[in-house]
Amino acid sequence: MEKRKREFMERLDSCYSVVQQSSSKGISAREIAEKLGIHRTTAHSYLNTLELMGKVYSQKGLWYPTNSQQKTILDLPLELRREIDRIKECYIKDNIEEASRRLYLLITTQVDNLDLPQTLKKELNVVKKEYNARMKKINFWKKLLSFEDEYLEIRRVMIPKFLKVLEKIYLSLRKGVKP
Numbered sequence: 001m002e003k004r005k006r007e008f009m010e011r012l013d014s015c016y017s018v019v020q021q022s023s024s025k026g027i028s029a030r031e032i033a034e035k036l037g038i039h040r041t042t043a044h045s046y047l048n049t050l051e052l053m054g055k056v057y058s059q060k061g062l063w064y065p066t067n068s069q070q071k072t073i074l075d076l077p078l079e080l081r082r083e084i085d086r087i088k089e090c091y092i093k094d095n096i097e098e099a100s101r102r103l104y105l106l107i108t109t110q111v112d113n114l115d116l117p118q119t120l121k122k123e124l125n126v127v128k129k130e131y132n133a134r135m136k137k138i139n140f141w142k143k144l145l146s147f148e149d150e151y152l153e154i155r156r157v158m159i160p161k162f163l164k165v166l167e168k169i170y171l172s173l174r175k176g177v178k179p
Contacts, residue, residue, distance in 0.1 A: 005115070011036075015046040019056050019063050026062030053109045054083075077173040080110065084166050091159050100155045103162055111169060120172060124165050131158045 018032050033043040047063055050056040056063050083106045090099035111124070134154045 012046055012049060015043065016050055016055055016065070019047075019050070020065045022063075023065050026059065026064050028061055029063065032063070049109065052105055054105070077170060080106075080166070080170045080173065083110075084163060084170060087159070087163060091163075096152055096155050096159070099159050103159060106166070107162070111166065114169070114173075116169060117172065120165070120169055123168070127158070127161045127165055130161070134158070 014036055015032060018035050019027060022031075029043045029047055030040050032047070033040040036043065047056060047058070051058065054066060057066055058064075083102065087099050087102045087106070090096075090102060107124075116124070131154070134157075135151070138150050138154070
């Protein structure tokens with residue numbers, strides 16, 4: 001991972017650790033900012049990113065960890081495995097919208113931040129381009145007609161392709177490719 005991305009992940013990890021330490025009573029963004037020595041809006045930005053990653057949630061202005069057993073954000077292979085399994089489960093249950101949402105969040109918040117081997121980057125980009133090309137075709141006609149079924153069908157076809165690449169990424173991380 002390039003230096004800037006690694007530093008960002010380390011700051012997220014620090015923020016996550018503070019939330020975990022206050023898991024029973026919750027903690028405000030202002031308190032997190034004070035503990036980390038950062039601006040309150042920066043703390044909110046980190047918390048929002050962590051929320052998208054499924055690590056924290058907010059209730060009445062206080063932040064709580066969603067999974068207090070996980071020790072670090074940098075523990076990607078295990079977290080990646082869990083999320084791949086959740087996406088598969090949604091897909092098998094024919095909950096394509098939820099599988100698609102989870103897949104998007106996984107790729108944008110975690111996988112895109114990894115410094116992957118060229119072959120895996122290329123494979124992931126090929127699948128992304130195919131997905132975007134299929135969606136682009138429909139978006140042209142969407143203005144004229146409703147294409148909800150076609151969107152669903154594209155997702156139904158593309159999710160297994162993304163999962164195949166994510167499985168390879170998981171195995172690569174597990175074998176010791178440094179994130």
